[in-house]
Amino acid sequence: MHFWKKGLVILVGSIFIALGINLFLIPYKVLDGGIIGIALILNYLWGLKPGLMIICFSIPVFMIAWFNYREYFYNSLHGMIISSFLIDLLQPLVGFIHIQSIYSSILGGTFVGVGIGLMLRFKTSTGGTDLVAQLLSDKTGINVGILIFIIDSIVVLSGGLLLSTDTLLLSIITIFFVGVTTSLITKNVRAF
Known part of the structure; x- marks a missing residue:
């Protein structure tokens, strides 16, 4: 039963992440942070598929996890693959919803946060910098959401410099949410 519950959480979390990215972030060239943000930068600049780029950029993180934190590797691999697949599968939804860019940033950040939070709450993740943040959280005791925020800020600042001031401002709102x-979802929960 535990296997099915974790599988359902990975699927639901991945759907939230994919919808957040495709419905709310991509239409306004808004960034999330971490590896998703890096993948979105590559999508905006060169049209590369964001899900595929997430997989490519996650390889080094998963190699570290394989050698040092085998449990993290197993608990995150499925989340990364499923969320990446769904991000690319649901890409035709880009432009389906038309709202002001600030609300799109808020909703996109909330959707992605719900997806990540659900997975972390049930001892899985999308890997990437979420996995790095979880590893750092275990070592430092700092809330994983705060660490994700710090890592995301670095990516968003870099992406904002490459793209536009609007992208930077909207992306800051997104990573805040x-x-x-x-x-909020992972409060008082040790994910791994």
């Missing part, structure tokens, strides 16, 4: 939502 990703961090807050993830923190």
Whole structure:
């Protein structure tokens, strides 16, 4: 039964992440942070598929996890693959919803935060910098949502410099809502 419950959480969390990205972030060239943000930067600049780029950039993180934190590797691999697949599968939804960019940033950040938070709450994740943040959280005791926020800020600042001031400002709003939502969902929970 535990296997099915974790599988359902990975699927639901991945759907939230994919919808957040495709419905709310991509239409306004808004970034999330971490590996998703890096994948979105590559999508905006060169049209590369974000889900595929997430998988490519996650390889080094998963190699570290394989050698040092085998449990993290197993608990995150499925989340990364399923969420990446769904991000690319649901890409035709881009532009389906038309709302003001600030509300799109808030909703995108909230959706992504719910997806990440659900997975972390049930001892799985999408890997990537979420996995790095979880590893750092275990070592430092700092809330994983705060660490995700810090890592995401670095990616968003870099992406904002490459893309536009609007992208930077909207992305800051997005990562704020990703961090807050993830923190609220994972509060008082040790994910791994």
